[in-house]
Amino acid sequence: MSGSEASAPALVWFRNDLRLADNPALAAALEGGYTPIPIYIHAPEEGGDWRPGAASDAWRHRSLAALDSTLRQRGTQLRHFVGPSLVTLQAVVAATGAEAVFWNRRYEPAFERRDARIKQTLRGQGIRVESFNSALLFEPWTLQTQQRGPFKVFTAFWRAALASWRTEPCLPAPGAIAAWEGGPEGVPLAALRLRPQRDWDGGFWKEWSPGEAGAHQMLEIFIEGALRGYDGQRDFPGRVGTSRLSPHLHFGEIAPWRVASALEAQRSAASGRDIDSALRELGWREFAHHLLHHFPHTPERNFNPRFDDFDWARIARDRLEAWQRGNTGVPIVDAGMRELWHTGWMHNRVRMVVASYLTKHLRYHWRHGARWFWDTLVDADLANNTLGWQWVAGTGADAAPYFRVFNPLTQAEKFDADGHYIARWVPELASLPAPLRLAPWRDATTSRRLAPGYPEQPVVDLAAGRDAALDRYRKLRAD
DNA sequence: CAGTAATTTTT
C-alpha cells in the first residue's frame, strides 16, 4: 500500500466505536488494501424516540475531537457530516470513488433497521459493504438456550457465555494511515452542535476524559486500584470502588474484550473473586444488549406484559421534579440524583435505589425514570438503561419477587453508613451528625436548625410508599 | 416433566 499508486478508498463509518485499537472495521479497510476515509455522520433523528440526550452529546463532542486528533497524528483525519446517513454515504462514495464501506454494528432497534437498509441499498449499487462486531464479547445471535431461544435469565446466560468463551483478538492501533485527498471535506465538528448551549457541563470534565486515551487510562487506574477488593467495595458509592468505564464502553472508546483480557491478565496478581465479579458486570452489559436485540420493544413496553395493567400513579409535575433535582427529602436518593446532575454519572448501587424510589414509592412508570437517565447520563445506553429500569420496576426479564422494594434508609445504612457520599452531594446535610444525615426527619428540630432548606419530610413516606406499592403489586397478582 | 436455582431485598 506504500507504493506509488494510490489504493482505492474505503469509507470507515465511525459510530459508537470511537477508537483506533481493536477496531475491526478500520482494520478490515487497512487489511483490504484500501485507503480509509474516516467519517462520522450526525443524524440524531435516526435514533427515533431515543435521539441522544444532552449529556451524551457533550461527551460525544469531546470523544470525536479526540478521535480526530489521534487520526491526524497518523496522517489522516475525521470528516464530519450532517445526515441523513444513507444519502451522506452515497454522496461521499460518489465524490471519492470509494469502493467499499465498513462499519461496526449497533444493536438498538432503530439502528439495526437503518443499517440493514443502508447495507442492502449500497450493495445493490455495487459497493462492497461489511459490518463487524466492536461492541460486545458475544453478539446476540451467538448464544442461545438449548431450545434455541434467547436467554431471559442472567445466570444461565452468563454460564453459557463463560462456557463458550471466544472473544475477538486484541488489535493494536494502526500506525501511519495514508490520507485520502479530495472528496467532500464535510463540516467542522462545531457544526454538529453537540456542545451544550449553556455551560452546564463544566463539572463533568474534572471527572472524565472522553476518548480512547482516557478510556485506556481509566482501565489502567481500575486494574491498579479498585480491582483489588472490587467484589466487596463496588457497592459503596462514597468509595472509589468501581471501574467507571461505562461511558467509555458505551462510545466504544475501548473494546469490552480489551477490558476482559486486562482482567484475565490479573489472575495471578488479584483475587479470582474480584476478577470474576468484574467480568460479571461486563456480562450484565452483554445480557442487556442481547435482550434489546431479541426484544426490541422493551425500551417502550414492559418485558413482562402482565405489568401492562399495573396501576402506576398519575404524574405530579412537582414530585417528578423533586426526584429529578434531588429534592425528595430522602438523602441517599437526593445525593444520587445530584451526583447525576453534576457529573453525568451515578454509582450503580444508587441508581437502583433512586429507581426503586421512583417506581415503587412514587409509583411512577419506569419510563419516566428511564427518560431522565437517558437525557442526563454520559453513559446513557439504550440496552443497559432499559434492562436496569425494568429490572428495578420488576417488569423485566427476571422472575422478580414483587416485594423487592429497596428501603432507601437501609441501603444508606448499609452502603453509606458514615454519610460521606450524602454529604458530598447534599452539602446542606453535611453539618448534621452522620446518623441524622441519613434520615433527617428523625429529629426535625435539629435538622431544621443545622440543615435549613432541606425538606423536612420525604415527598413520600418510606413505610407508606412501600405498603402502597406492595398493595398494587399484590392486586396484579390476583388475576 | 420434575427438579433446581435464582433474586444487586425486605422485615
Place this chain on the structure above:
DNA sequence: AAAATTACT
C-alpha cells in the same frame, strides 16, 4: 426464615 415466580436443564 419467609415472602413468588419463572427459566432452564
